[in-house]
Amino acid sequence: MQNLVLYRKYRPKTFGEVVGQEHVVQTLTNAISSGTISHAYLFAGQRGSGKTTIARLLAKAINCENRKPASPQGGNGFEPCNECSSCLEITKGQSLDLVEIDAASHTGVDEIRELTEGIKFVPVKSKYKVFILDEAHQLSKGATSALLKTLEEPPSHAVFILATTELHKILPTIISRCQRFDFRKLKLEEIIGRLETLVKKEQCSVDGAALELIALNSGGSIRDAEALLDQVLAFGGKNIEDIKDLLGMVDIKLVSQFIDLLLQKKASPVIEFLNKIIEKGGDPQEFAKSLINYLRYGLILKIGPELSNPIIIGLTKEEKEKLQAQIVSVSEADISRTLKLFMDAENKMKYSPIPQLPLELAIIESLQKEEK
Ligand SMILES: Nc1ncnc2c1ncn2[C@@H]1O[C@H](COP(=O)(O)OP(=O)(O)O)[C@@H](O)[C@H]1O
Ligand SMILES: [Mg+2]
Ligand SMILES: [Zn+2]
Structure with missing residues (x-):
């Protein structure tokens, strides 16, 4: 299956088509409609959240020769037409009036000087000349001060859009000259919705639960979610098992069953269960890691249901419900003590002649302490 990179x-x-970031979209589209464009914007926030996408859309919209009206009755719209020559050139990455610079690879003064000198010239064919400066926090000192001078007195035809994943590294003097937008992590449902759209467009079918698992593993970045979906489609994956294989994940179900047995407070069935997993080819170290993760999620759920954002918890809806039921009768102190015991065990496993032995000891110890 030939797969063009989805993103x-x-x-x-x-x-x-933009998902989430409502505050950004609302403010920018109002500015486009009313013709009140700033000369400098700063887009800050995590990777894969739409900064470059929205920067290009802004460039497109303000230079579009044929912007669509807001409603059939007229009024000023904000959507680019995607058909005029300006829009088409931007889509193809060939517009002379949209300059994109990646500061990660051009940190030098020379490039910025060239750029700031180029700014004096009016746009080739459009109303605005737009400069997108990606990873702006990586500019060198010299380049930054050259940029600062330009931002102090930008010509009326210039629009700067600085993008960064590390706002704290941007000089306050730069920040204060820009209109700033904070891009937030996308919510689980937003990412799932976007993946569903792409799957439909690709005319493929992938289970809902599988999409949920992809979204959970994206850390709130649509771009990362799309890259994972890309891999899954290339591999012909359809369901949750395929994705677990692809991500090399230990089945949460096994971990959850392990905890069920542990909750019955008898050591021998738990140890037997652990050894069965290993006999079937499970890696004890990987299992220990998953177990620790699972206990951590349990602790988070116990101390603060408000922290139970699926992106933090990393569990599907069913898995979370199951875990919630498991921790009802266990105290916070017991969960954290068990977590510490298994963390120690995981550490010792690297040096143990019998890899699962530290885990077995941790099982016994955790039950002994609870009996007191
Ligand atoms: N808010 C969003 N809505 C829809 N798609 C998005 C969004 N954010 C990211 N994407 C997807 O991820 C890709 C990369 O996003 P991009 O705007 O380059 O992220 P950033 O510049 O913030 O790292 C886009 O081409 C798009 O497919
Ligand atoms: Mg970007
Ligand atoms: Zn257009």
Whole structure:
């Protein structure tokens, strides 16, 4: 199956296609409609959340020769037409009036000087000349001060869009000259919705539970979720098992069954269960890691249900419900003590002649302490 990288193929071409970031979209589209464009914007936030996408959309919209009206009755719209020559050139990455610079690879003064000198010239064919400066926190000192001078008195045809994943590294003097937007991590449902759209467009079928697991593993970045989906589609994956294989994940179900047995407070069935997993080819070290993760989720759920954002918890809805039921009758102190015991065990496993022995000891010890 030939797979074009999804994130390039389906980069949103209209503001309507952007998922989340409502505050950014609302403010920018109002500015486009009313013609009140700033000369400098700063887009801050995690990777894969739409910064470059929205920067290009803004560039497109303000230079579009044929912007669509807001409603059939007229009024000023904000969506680019995606058909005029300006829009088409931007889509193809060939516009002379949209300059994109990646500060990660051009940190030098020379490039910025060239750029700031180039700014004096009016746009080739459009109303605005737009400069997107990606990873702006990586500019060198010299380059930054050259940029600062330009931002102090930008010509009326220039629009700067600085993007960064590390806002704290941007000089306050730069920040204060820009209109700033904070891009947030995307919510689980938003990412799932986006993946569903792409799967439909690719005319494939992938289980809902599988999409949920992909979204959970994306850390709130749509781009990372799309990259994972790419791999899954290339591999012909359809269900949750395929994805676990692909991600090399230990089955949460096994971990959850292990905890069920542990809750019955008898050591021997737990040890027997552990050894069965290993006999079947399970890696004890990987199992220990998953167990620790699972206990951590349990602890988070116990101390603060408000922390139970699925992105933090990393569990599907069913898995979370199951875990919630398991921790009802266990105290916070017991969970954290068990967690510490298994963490120690995981550490010792590297040096143990019998890899699972530290785990077995941790099982016994955790039950002894609870009996007191
Ligand atoms: N908010 C979003 N809505 C829809 N798609 C998004 C969004 N954020 C990211 N994407 C997807 O991820 C890809 C990369 O996003 P991009 O805007 O380059 O992220 P950033 O610049 O914040 O790292 C886009 O082409 C798009 O497919
Ligand atoms: Mg980007
Ligand atoms: Zn257009």
